[in-house]
Amino acid sequence: MAFVSVKQLLAAVEEQGLPLWEVILNEDVKDRGVVREDSFRQMNALWAAMKSASEGYSAAARSKSGLVGGDGEKMRRYALTGNGIAGAYLSGVIAEALRMGESNACMKRIVAAPTAGSCGVLPAVLIPFARANKTGDREITSALFVAAGFGQIIASRASISGAEGGCQAEIGSASAMAAAALVCLKNGTPEMSACACSMALMNLLGLVCDPVAGLVEIPCVKRNVIGAVNAISCADMALAGIGSAIPPDEVIDSMRSVGDMMPACLRETGTGGLAATPTGAAAAKKIHGIL
Amino acid sequence: MNLFDIMGPIMVGPSSSHTAGAVRIGLVTRKLLGEPVAEAEMLLHGSFAATGEGHGTDRALVAGLLGMKPDDERIPSSFAIAEEEGMKFHSGTVTLRNVHPNTAMLRVKGKSGKDLEVVASSLGGGRIRICRIDGIETNFSGDCPTLVVHNLDRPGHVAQVTTLLYQYSVNIAAMQLYRNVRGGYAVMVLECDQPIPAEPLASLEKEDGIIKVTYLNLDE
Numbered sequence: 001m002a003f004v005s006v007k008q009l010l011a012a013v014e015e016q017g018l019p020l021w022e023v024i025l026n027e028d029v030k031d032r033g034v035v036r037e038d039s040f041r042q043m044n045a046l047w048a049a050m051k052s053a054s055e056g057y058s059a060a061a062r063s064k065s066g067l068v069g070g071d072g073e074k075m076r077r078y079a080l081t082g083n084g085i086a087g088a089y090l091s092g093v094i095a096e097a098l099r100m101g102e103s104n105a106c107m108k109r110i111v112a113a114p115t116a117g118s119c120g121v122l123p124a125v126l127i128p129f130a131r132a133n134k135t136g137d138r139e140i141t142s143a144l145f146v147a148a149g150f151g152q153i154i155a156s157r158a159s160i161s162g163a164e165g166g167c168q169a170e171i172g173s174a175s176a177m178a179a180a181a182l183v184c185l186k187n188g189t190p191e192m193s194a195c196a197c198s199m200a201l202m203n204l205l206g207l208v209c210d211p212v213a214g215l216v217e218i219p220c221v222k223r224n225v226i227g228a229v230n231a232i233s234c235a236d237m238a239l240a241g242i243g244s245a246i247p248p249d250e251v252i253d254s255m256r257s258v259g260d261m262m263p264a265c266l267r268e269t270g271t272g273g274l275a276a277t278p279t280g281a282a283a284a285k286k287i288h289g290i291l
Numbered sequence: 292m293n294l295f296d297i298m299g300p301i302m303v304g305p306s307s308s309h310t311a312g313a314v315r316i317g318l319v320t321r322k323l324l325g326e327p328v329a330e331a332e333m334l335l336h337g338s339f340a341a342t343g344e345g346h347g348t349d350r351a352l353v354a355g356l357l358g359m360k361p362d363d364e365r366i367p368s369s370f371a372i373a374e375e376e377g378m379k380f381h382s383g384t385v386t387l388r389n390v391h392p393n394t395a396m397l398r399v400k401g402k403s404g405k406d407l408e409v410v411a412s413s414l415g416g417g418r419i420r421i422c423r424i425d426g427i428e429t430n431f432s433g434d435c436p437t438l439v440v441h442n443l444d445r446p447g448h449v450a451q452v453t454t455l456l457y458q459y460s461v462n463i464a465a466m467q468l469y470r471n472v473r474g475g476y477a478v479m480v481l482e483c484d485q486p487i488p489a490e491p492l493a494s495l496e497k498e499d500g501i502i503k504v505t506y507l508n509l510d511e
Contacts, residue, residue, distance in 0.1 A: 002293070002294065024294070027294075028293070028294040028295075031293055031294070032293055032294075039294075042295060042299075043295075043298065045301075046298055046299050046301065049301045063305070063345075064344070064345060064347065065345050103304065104304030104305045105304060105305045106304070106305075107303055107304055107305065107310070107347050107350075107366060107367040108303065108304060108364075109301060109302065109303050109304075109362055109364050110301075110302065110303075110304050111298075111299060111300075111301050111302075112299060112300055112301075112302055112307050112311075112416070112417075113297075113298055113299070114297045114298065115307055115416070116302065116304050116305055116306050116307045116310070116311070117305075117306070119304070144298060145294075147298065148294045148295075148297050148298035149294070151297040151298065152292065152293075152294055152297045155292050155296075155297055156292070160297065161415050161416070163308075163415065213342065213345060214338070214341060214342035214345070215305070215342060215345045215346065216304070216305040216306050216346070217305070270342065287345060288341070288342075288344075288345075
């Protein structure tokens with residue numbers, strides 16, 4: 001059985017004396033009864049698919065509703081000017097998150113990580129990181145195991161579904177997974193990965209799922225940006241030695257209880273929050289009337 | 292959920308429930324029919340009906356009926372491909388009782404005239420459940436080789452089917468029995484660990500009292 005708590009995962013790392021990603025890989029091998037090479041190859045294929053999804057971005061594509069498209073290209077061009085407030089890496093991250101979110105809305109092939117709506121977060125931090133640091137595929141794949149391992153614990157203790165737990169469960173979980181993966185890529189300790197995961201989730205706690213017209217477009221595409229940028233800041237905090245005041249498992253449990261308290265109108269029904277604004281409601285009426 | 296339920300699947304967007312799940316519903320229906328689809332009627336219920344078009348649910352269902360998988364990049368152009376392949380389809384909405392909000396009812400007719408009605412729900416993350424076949428309640432995931440036998444509700448048919456599977460060394464992972472009324476029309480659903488060869492399937496169809504044999508062949 002897979003790990004059910006961060007505490008248990010860290011104890012297993014301690015006990016086995018192996019890198020964090022390898023402990024997670026070994027557990028997958030046991031859980032699914034597959035061989036190591038297959039598990040690694042499968043994860044590596046997801047990384048390859050993320051890269052090809054990024055390359056397949058089309059600046060001209062618009063979603064069927066017409067609500068989103070083209071912003072990833074605007075951001076990429078802006079990032080290239082070098083005048084961005086955020087600097088080269090972060091501007092590139094923002095552009096990548098938008099591109100992937102838009103590709104998803106435009107029915108392109110993406111990697112759900114953990115969901116389709118949050119598919120931009122991990123590639124947004126990993127692709128520019130690999131480019132800037134000339135990181136090899138093996139290292140990125142290892143980092144994806146770390147991301148998936150934390151994601152699995154979040155899914156088992158709380159949720160990764162917006163319909164169940166709001167956007168904190170989708171973008172929040174993706175951000176926590178990405179933060180842990182980044183720490184791994186910077187050779188941080190397993191405890192640092194756990195802290196980064198925990199802080200990223202804390203920062204997005206309570207985020208509601210309120211898609212305009214019920215579509216994975218507004219605000220979903222741009223929420224991928226906050227998930228990615230939050231992951232980077234939490235990874236950097238953890239690498240600086242800053243701890244998570246509330247232990248990771250308790251943060252995950254609180255995400256669940258916040259999700260349980262959330263009214264249905266804020267859990268992917270497209271009836272509350274931004275979806276219920278006059279502009280959001282008018283867009284819904286227009287789209288569902290015309291389509 | 293295993294590690295790759297969290298990371299992955301590779302899929303065509305925008306929604307794992309409304310797009311990837313819908314492709315799988317179409318694909319499982321196509322496989323249950325066991326032959327290319329000539330005509331299809333797709334009725335959407337609940338959230339599928341409300342936001343299905345924006346999520347491409349209708350195109351996803353057609354893509355699945357054409358045999359595409361959730362990561363097939365031709366999903367957005369499935370309508371045109373259906374036309375090229377001569378598959379007729381039309382969609383509408385329906386209100387079903389006691390079902391998941393993301394549910395579709397598909398009525399399909401194969402090239403040989405064989406027909407089938409399937410009601411299936413998309414549960415999230417691309418996972419699905421087949422809830423009804425030809426009006427009779429079922430409950431299976433479509434993740435393993437599944438045999439669905441329609442027969443007259445009388446003694447012996449279950450033994451007949453399970454004996455046959457035993458003879459071909461097919462192990463049954465889960466089994467469910469349903470019927471409309473006592474002595475009426477019955478359905479057995481057997482989810483198996485191994486694929487079922489073609490010969491026992493063909494011989495079953497000829498047995499007295501067995502009305503219809505449907506097999507979900509994952510290797511097809």
